[in-house]
Amino acid sequence: MFFMEELTHDERCAVIKHEILHLVLKHLFRFNDKATDHHRLNIAADLVVNQMVYPWPLPSSAITLASFPDLQLIPNKSVEYYYRRLEKHAATNPGFDQTLRVKLTASHSHHGRWAASGGEGFENAESNPGSPVSLGSADDAPQLSEDLAKILEQTFDRQLQRARSRLTNKQWGRVPGSLRSMLEQADHVSEAQVDWKRALRIFASAGYRTRVVATTRKRSKRFGTYPGVRIRRERRLAVAIDTSGSIDSDTLALFFAEIDKIHATGADVMIIEADAKVQRTYLYKGRVPEQTDGGGGTDFNPAFEWMRTERQHFDGCIYLTDGYADEPTVKPPCRLMWVITANGRTGNHLPWGKQIQIGH
Numbered sequence: 001m002f003f004m005e006e007l008t009h010d011e012r013c014a015v016i017k018h019e020i021l022h023l024v025l026k027h028l029f030r031f032n033d034k035a036t037d038h039h040r041l042n043i044a045a046d047l048v049v050n051q052m053v054y055p056w057p058l059p060s061s062a063i064t065l066a067s068f069p070d071l072q073l074i075p076n077k078s079v080e081y082y083y084r085r086l087e088k089h090a091a092t093n094p095g096f097d098q099t100l101r102v103k104l105t106a107s108h109s110h111h112g113r114w115a116a117s118g119g120e121g122f123e124n125a126e127s128n129p130g131s132p133v134s135l136g137s138a139d140d141a142p143q144l145s146e147d148l149a150k151i152l153e154q155t156f157d158r159q160l161q162r163a164r165s166r167l168t169n170k171q172w173g174r175v176p177g178s179l180r181s182m183l184e185q186a187d188h189v190s191e192a193q194v195d196w197k198r199a200l201r202i203f204a205s206a207g208y209r210t211r212v213v214a215t216t217r218k219r220s221k222r223f224g225t226y227p228g229v230r231i232r233r234e235r236r237l238a239v240a241i242d243t244s245g246s247i248d249s250d251t252l253a254l255f256f257a258e259i260d261k262i263h264a265t266g267a268d269v270m271i272i273e274a275d276a277k278v279q280r281t282y283l284y285k286g287r288v289p290e291q292t293d294g295g296g297g298t299d300f301n302p303a304f305e306w307m308r309t310e311r312q313h314f315d316g317c318i319y320l321t322d323g324y325a326d327e328p329t330v331k332p333p334c335r336l337m338w339v340i341t342a343n344g345r346t347g348n349h350l351p352w353g354k355q356i357q358i359g360h
Contacts (some may be wrong), residue, residue, distance in 0.1 A: 002108045004280065007059055014056035022051035022111070026156060027079060040090070042111050044082035051075060052176055061107045144237045161203035168325070169348055196339070196356045197258060203316060203337045203354070204237060206261045235267040238334070239284070240303035243294025244275040251341055254358065255320050256288045270314070274303040300328035308333055320347050323350060 022028065027045040037320060038289045046063040051287070058064065065073045071085055090096040162171070172180070239259060263269050267285040279293035300319065307314060308330070316335040323345035324336070336353030340346050346355050 003101060011059050012059050013052045013274060014058050017056055018049050021052055023156060024160060034353050039104060040086045042104060043086060043100050046109055047082045048079050063103055063107050067103060078315040082216050094162045098100045109322060172348060198341060198357045200258055204267060233313050236313060237267055238307055240272040240274055240319045241292060242243055242298055243279060243292045244298040245275045245295045246322045261282060272303045274307060278302045278306045298325035300325055301330045302326060304330040304332045
């Protein structure tokens with residue numbers, strides 16, 4: 001009733017954006033423990049997202065920094081910051097928590113069904129006056145199980161990553177800086193859980209070709225004579241290495257150790273050393289080169305152009321880089337995996353392939 005009858009079209013847009021921001025910032029999973037005062041958390045979360053709703057106009061009842069002039073709250077802070085400020089003020093002002101409850105009721109922004117407010121069976125007293133768990137005793141609400149909360153959070157993370165992958169660099173640049181920083185931090189936490197070595201080896205082992213070859217070790221099933229035939233699996237990988245000078249020797253040593261393991265599986269590995277141009281190419285033979293050539297700027301296109309010009313068949317390409325270069329315009333002729341250094345730059349400017357970050 002409130003949403004459809006009391007709000008203008010633009011205010012409804014603001015409310016929808018408000019709720020989406022709660023999801024994006026994962027406020028549902030903050031302070032998920034019995035010690036949390038969920039009314040203060042609700043207020044703190046609203047203080048965060050309502051600063052990001054612009055240019056849509058908030059309803060006049062919305063909770064903003066101006067709702068608490070005595071607290072002198074600083075803009076663009078985290079939900080934790082606002083929660084601690086509210087908590088500190090409540091400790092010296094006995095009636096403050098009741099004031100928060102009144103503001104929540106007036107704002108129509110009480111999130112009583114959040115995961116942090118309770119699990120299955122929690123009822124909001126405003127919508128169900130006969131509920132054994134009242135609005136004033138949200139701390140007694142049953143909690144979501146840890147496993148279910150984790151599953152929900154991982155689902156949100158996947159949806160966020162998909163949504164972000166559809167944004168152009170220009171659109172991403174329009175996202176408010178504070179929100180962009182939070183999302184990038186969340187991406188970093190997510191990436192840190194990836195076993196990059198395992199991901200790299202899985203990529204390298206996929207996409208092989210088969211070829212029939214003659215062998216004197218096997219009798220022909222058709223004629224009963226020698227030579228027979230066998231099926232040979234072949235993989236040819238291109239490994240482009242950014243040699244612009246920003247890749248240190250320790251990183252190269254770590255990566256060549258992985259290349260050596262890939263080579264040991266029988267794959268042919270073509271090394272492409274490139275900075276602003278291709279410096280040299282060679283077939284890896286199991287020995288780490290004493291040095292790599294380069295030291296100039298970084299451009300991803302030359303390595304991909306070389307692969308296309310040579311017209312060699314590659315079952316996949318792995319590009320080791322710190323990611324600090326413009327988006328390439330030349331598409332590689334095969335599957336691609338970007339392997340980004342520990343302090344490198346990931347993002348939408350590295351198209352076409354999957355990205356993993358080493359050192360995690």
